[in-house]
Amino acid sequence: MANLIMYGCGHMGFPIAKAILDGRGNEASPLIIVEADREKADLLRRTLACDVVASHRPAPDDALILAVKPVDTRPLADSINHAMGPDNLIVSVMAGVTTAELSECFRTRQVIRTIPNTPCLIGQGITVFCRTPEVTGAHHAHTLRLLGCLGQVVEVPEEAMIDKATGISGSGPAYVFYLAEALRDCAVEMGFSRSDAWSLATETVAGAGALLRARQEDPTTLRHEVMTPKGTTAAAIDHLERHHVGRIMQEAFQASWQRAASLGTNPLG
Ligand SMILES: NC(=O)C1=CN([C@@H]2O[C@H](COP(=O)(O)OP(=O)(O)OC[C@H]3O[C@@H](n4cnc5c(N)ncnc54)[C@H](O)[C@@H]3O)[C@@H](O)[C@H]2O)C=CC1
Numbered sequence: 001m002a003n004l005i006m007y008g009c010g011h012m013g014f015p016i017a018k019a020i021l022d023g024r025g026n027e028a029s030p031l032i033i034v035e036a037d038r039e040k041a042d043l044l045r046r047t048l049a050c051d052v053v054a055s056h057r058p059a060p061d062d063a064l065i066l067a068v069k070p071v072d073t074r075p076l077a078d079s080i081n082h083a084m085g086p087d088n089l090i091v092s093v094m095a096g097v098t099t100a101e102l103s104e105c106f107r108t109r110q111v112i113r114t115i116p117n118t119p120c121l122i123g124q125g126i127t128v129f130c131r132t133p134e135v136t137g138a139h140h141a142h143t144l145r146l147l148g149c150l151g152q153v154v155e156v157p158e159e160a161m162i163d164k165a166t167g168i169s170g171s172g173p174a175y176v177f178y179l180a181e182a183l184r185d186c187a188v189e190m191g192f193s194r195s196d197a198w199s200l201a202t203e204t205v206a207g208a209g210a211l212l213r214a215r216q217e218d219p220t221t222l223r224h225e226v227m228t229p230k231g232t233t234a235a236a237i238d239h240l241e242r243h244h245v246g247r248i249m250q251e252a253f254q255a256s257w258q259r260a261a262s263l264g265t266n267p268l269g
């Protein structure tokens, strides 16, 4: 593989680029970042040790990481696909854009479709991916090494699982941050300083996440260790259950999945 070219370096592209440049995954291929926003590109140039350019024509054996918004896929493809062919590898992180659309847009059948999440900035993400049968063994192995730098990696045989993973782990960090916001705001309302409220919310979410991972036990078990019968935690959980919050959260995750399934490259989608 000649070069690794990343198109779009925003909220999702940046953590991936950082992981690559930290030397955790791309021993062989230099990284080139293509970022259309001039101010963002200037900032990236000062932050990351790699070429950051406004446009780039790929060579026939380059691998392209696509991290633009789904609606920007076709304009991007129209600007570069005249230079592309069957030896190019596409690694997409875009929600909802199918391997069929990517193949058609970028004139190669070698497509790896992923859904990462933002904790990959600190190597603690999880990336779910699928691949077309045409992806070569070498490209598959190289991409696995690359994605491994971002955190855990799960390969799924069915592409439909990617939209579902989007509703769980792709969007998932936002659900956790939403809980952190509620904890922080309630602490402020109770009279804590903003700084203490931030610490209470952050350490509770981070500590619970770390404990969940360290213990490797069912979250229900861990929750019951906190919940004294008829105690303070039960008062909170009973309130949530009375309002069916668990079910409502599951409906919300499914709404994310449905949105992913409807996204595609269509600007009106
Ligand atoms: N933000 C997240 O947590 C996640 C995002 N994704 C996917 O990642 C993709 C990017 O999302 P974000 O990073 O959040 O968006 P973003 O808006 O932060 O970044 C997209 C970047 O692409 C650039 N861009 C647009 N057209 C371009 C072109 N032709 N050439 C070069 N650069 C171009 C924009 O200037 C922008 O900086 C989306 O498709 C999204 O579905 C997937 C998983 C999680």
Ligand SMILES: O=C(O)[C@@H]1CCC=N1
Pocket: 095, 166, 170, 171
């Ligand atoms: O909200 C979005 O559309 C993107 C995809 C997954 C997370 N963020």
